[in-house]
Amino acid sequence: MSDHRSESPRPEHAPGTPEQADPPGAAEARTPEPAQVQMSKPARSGTPEPAVPDERDTVPEPLKVPAHARAHPPRPPAPGGHTAERTPSELTRIRPAEPGVIPAATLWSVLATALLSALLLGEGIGPNLFVVAVPAALAAYFAARAAGRRLRPWTAVWAVGGLSLLIVPALRDAGWPVFLAVVSAVAVGSLALHGSRGWLGIFLGSLGLLASVAGSLGWGVHGVRDRMAGSRGRWGVAFRSTAAALVLLIVFGALFASADAAFADVLGSLIPDVSVSEGPWRLFLGAIGLVGALAAAYTAAAPVRWDALAVPPGPARGRLEWALPLIVLNLLFAVFLAIQLTVLLGGYGKVMAASGPSDQYAQYAREGFWQLLWATLLTLGVIALALRWAPRGGARDRTLVRAVLGTLCLLTLVVVASALRRMDLYVDAYGLTRLRISVAAVELWLGVVLALIMAAGVFGAKLLPRAVAASAALGVLAFGLVSPDALIAEQNVHRYRQGHSIDIQYLRGLSADAVPALDTLSEPLRSCALQEIQRTLRNSDTPWYATSWGEARARDILGDSDPGAPARNCRGVGSGDEESGRDGDSGGGGGDSYDPYDPY
Template sequence: MIAGDLGSRRLGIDRGRGGRPGSQGRHHRPLRRVESRLLLAAATVFGAWLTLRASPWLLWPDAGAALLLLGLAASFSVKGSVVDIGLAESVARGVSAALHGMAGAAFVARPVARTRWRLAAVAPVGRGLLIAIPIAALIAGLLASADPIFASFLRINLDFSQVLLDLVYVVAGALAAAGLLRLAAAAPIDRVDGPVWRLGTIEALVVLVGLDTVFAAFAIAQAIAASGTGAATLSAAGVTYADYARSGFFQLLWVAGITLVVLVVFSRITGFASRSGRLAFIVLAEVGIALTLLVVAVASTRLSLYESAYGFTMLRLYSHIFAGWIAVVFVLLAADMAGLWHQRRWFVGATALTALGLLLAMNLANPEAIVVGLNTDRAMASHKLDAQYLGELSNDAAASLLASQSRLEPALAGNVHDVACVGSRTYTPSPAAFNWADAAAAQARRTGC
């Protein structure tokens, strides 16, 4: 019973009132902590990029980052810190946010229900509309068939699929806002230090030895391939060295991601009975990190070779970015395991900060413009360019694509002109729907097409 109450409190749930989240009288609490305000300001920054960029490769991560930061601002509004949060507490806060998000609609509906007596006064109007609408529709239809000018008044040019999509977004946003309100008004989550049970030291060391052995064998394979002594093996497999060097990068990145999860989880759930056991774990983990960084380097090199042969795409660019980011995260993990700043649980927060910083840098750099520039540089040397793919990019790439014509040979420049000038040259949205990238693309087409 005590354990159940403690678990509920850790998730911000009060069982004293029927198990309803956020029922400890903390409603309408403002975000008084400086850290929550900073998180809220950061969410605003990423939200602003939704009006500056048009690429779905940025819009969805920006929306996710803004929502994540809003959730963190609500979760840390009373206690806790992003620079002192462990893996278990991250999971607990995530579960709490999900529970409050699902119950957000009911949280907002309760004060609305208190005004239901006012709805009784509106009921006659609703009944009148139910009677009036069919009559008005019948008369309007007859008048429209008799008078074409009157009929033109009834022609409403609406894209119902877009209206439906907008409605879905509005409802989803409203539910998310309701969940954030409930999360901010909920009981604060206590510090969570992880499960009471621990994995044995021997079991964890066996796992790490197995992991390091596999990585060491892979390192030997790379040395054999680099020396040329593995040519017979490649020939027997029907693979040329060029194909071998340009393949497998996605699998290698998956290996790095899975290894990161394994090392982080095992470092948190392993119980050490002696100092020597802890030291052995740290040494094996650091070796595993070093070998994984080798895997990341091999993946990045193979991807570069593939891009030299076949060109650059957004997926390949993002794979490069992911490889660089996960290498940084492994370095952070190595520092954490070595005992750097051991008074605080900083790894999770630092990892999130590097991801958000990288996303902000990508917004500033415009990845689609980078892909256009890299393909243009390659086309100047290889005289090959996939203009059709570049034309499928969003308006973030339009200005760079039109500007690239001056650097290309006439035939390739003509292909670029054909695909870059397909879009609209006018842009007159309502202020609420304005997007800077769309406006810049229209301006570029007016001057470059």
């Protein structure tokens, strides 16, 4: 039997009257398969229904949604009548899923980091910073292993580099290289947790720990709550055992310390002296350590994929439009460098004979260095823009890009060498200072970056972003290990022995790292140069874990002696011949005027 028997009888039309056609658009407004919809309504009687359709039949029934469509319902329209984006947002693409329950080993490592931060970081920074960083690194390692992440070669490189940078606070007393090393260690450690590769990923990945602070707090709270809910008995046992051990240590430690003075001294040097007035400061340091370790563990378990934020390349330019400005720039560089090589290598003596006084000699070297430093920085920007708009038609375009930019990099390397030569001439004339050694180090690193760009043009640019970041971290590490304050003191003492003047007022403001070199001066220069450093060391009672090796060595050299009479009146001491020790601003003879480029 046919299924049409269940249909309601259709209304009959008058003979000769054609059946009305559906108006345009009526087919789209109908529900799917109208005949089947009517089949579900059996006739009430055997007589035909009236020709006037029922009002219920005119209302379209809802569409039948297939099963595969029900699993992913459509998104609501966006405000303004536009449909919502079907592709995930940028934040959704880079943010991974929430990590699982925090591992117990991670919790204990975070707690150890917070406790060590509160106990060890209150008196200053030294070897204690490395001690605090070890449990924080273990917390990240345990979280990453629980999340199923594997240790990759570059992750190991960043992790070792970050911990190596923390050696600088343990060795050096000077605050400025220590600050650079600590900031670089945090950035490199963040790169180890994120594993970025591209330029934007390297930049954002070095700051990525800040984006994980809020999520890590909730992750840690939920993890502690879940674990305590399932093992209240074990946590109670651990708490009672720890409290009993602490009570026994305090009671018997106090008894033994009162019984033996030597034991009391050893115990006092090992245990931090925590007073009631330092309570808020200690709690703040503990909170910083807890949040930092928890953010590192959260990032290790669920890192943000910063590399997903790709920067699209710029529109490719034609060969002539792209190459002509760069070729003109190369010619300008070549002419300038030809003159520089003639002056600095062959005809520098004639220039000096014509310039006369030494202040013009310094002016020639000083001004040229700063202009060449800016020229190097601007050249790196030009190279970045040129690579963005470079022609990308085929092998001939690649050859053109490599030839033009390779020539520009090579000429810029000669500019770097010329700038460093000028700084060397300036230092020979007026001594080394913190600003001069800093900008010379930056110029040297820019030369390394240019060499890496040239190598990328030959071997490929896949590793270039990570290589540049690694070179910056290595530069900061090397800058701290060579001890810039010690180099400044050694160079100025050497110039003084060669018959030049020495600026004691500037050298006395250096850190304890400069003591070995300043200790070799004759009196009264020695006492005047070491007066401030020795007073600082005598008034400081920093414990062993916050004392750097440079400070400990200075204490051994100076001892507890008083500078005495030689240091009572140091006014005018340390300046004297035809030029001043610090560009003529020390009260010496007719030297160069105050140097606005070197306020330090």
